């Protein structure tokens with residue numbers, strides 16, 4: 246078996262598989278090492294609700310047959326209010342989507358090795374020249390990419406990422422049938438992706454119902470195990486308990502039944518971007534971490550990061566004599582900050598502020614959104630300070646004070662009294 250490639254990629258998630266597609270399409274020798282077995286792929290890594298938008302489908306040529314349901318709107322819910330935004334989307338069958346990315350990359354010549362668990366970088370002269378997998382097997386490349394998601398075995402060992410425990414977000418989801426998808430008193434969730442801000446259900450996070458057809462939907466929740474979670478959480482409640490509590494108390498689930506085998510679990514780190522690459526090495530997707538902090542949109546972001554890494558690799562490899570050194574791969578960082586996650590730090594602060602707000606403030610936020618309209622939400626979502634300011638009001642001062650104390654250790658109490 247060949248053990249030398251232009252690029253070695255660890256992990257066949259959306260980020261790694263997209264990076265491989267782009268590199269193979271440009272004619273490079275690329276191998277992807279994936280820890281799971283091919284016949285049941287994806288198993289544990291089948292973790293995503295996979296709600297996405299037409300821009301992702303068009304940019305990456307994703308076919309209709311991996312779509313479970315096209316949607317027309319995104320609904321934001323609070324304990325007693327909701328806000329509907331018309332926005333076309335698609336809920337994918339994540340497993341089909343992952344398998345499609347692998348098959349399409351292979352058609353262009355990408356090589357995949359399944360049951361290949363990457364463990365460590367192989368170093369020569371202080372630079373990574375390959376990786377070991379399954380204990381004593383080795384493969385070498387001019388460039389190595391870590392796309393293993395939160396596992397990040399290479400990026401951690403190379404000190405490219407420092408994933409912090411306090412920034413760890415966990416998520417769980419089941420698929421159901423028998424859901425009352427248009428229940429009086431609630432928003433109509435037909436052809437919708439709904440996100441709910443409600444600390445009784447997801448303390449310091451959010452929950453969701455994504456319609457997948459007729460009376461079926463993906464139902465889940467996630468939260469970051471940080472101060473906001475601690476402030477609103479119940480003692481001894483696990484994430485499974487929160488989901489059970491929601492299912493037991495929301496009338497939309499009264500006749501709902503779980504679809505067997507359709508359970509998804511996963512995690513990601515929600516933290517400020519740091520280093521993304523070093524000599525001969527790039528970290529992409531959730532390894533970095535790339536997932537959008539506010540609404541958990543990871544698929545598009547991760548695939549964009551895979552594309553940016555492929556472009557950076559190409560910019561070195563196509564000339565033959567340009568070393569993939571830290572300096573020469575810096576274009577990856579530039580593309581990441583410009584195209585993949587612009588305003589990442591502002592969005593992170595917004596996220597922390599949002600999840601700190603109490604339930605009553607969420608109700609008011611929905612009313613304000615109804616009044617201010619889609620444009621304010623879209624601009625705030627993109628990190629516009631003006632739009633964010635429009636969504637805040639005088640009643641938020643205590644909240645902002647608490648936020649400042651948590652973030653910067655700055656005590657406003659004296660000023661407010």
Ligand SMILES: Cc1cc2nc3c(=O)[nH]c(=O)nc-3n(C[C@H](O)[C@H](O)[C@H](O)COP(=O)(O)OP(=O)(O)OC[C@H]3O[C@@H](n4cnc5c(N)ncnc54)[C@H](O)[C@@H]3O)c2cc1C
Nearest residue numbers: 256258259260280293295296363394416511530531543544
């Ligand atoms: C519950 C949940 C719901 C979500 N819902 C959405 C959503 O609706 N929309 C959206 O856009 N995003 C969503 N996301 C986020 C999105 O799924 C992730 O951001 C995305 O899957 C990350 O892609 P990735 O390729 O970086 O990593 P991953 O998807 O984590 O893929 C990593 C791959 O690497 C493999 N691997 C791991 N370790 C090793 C190793 N040592 N050696 C070799 N291979 C390894 C894994 O098996 C896996 O195949 C959700 C996430 C969760 C957890």
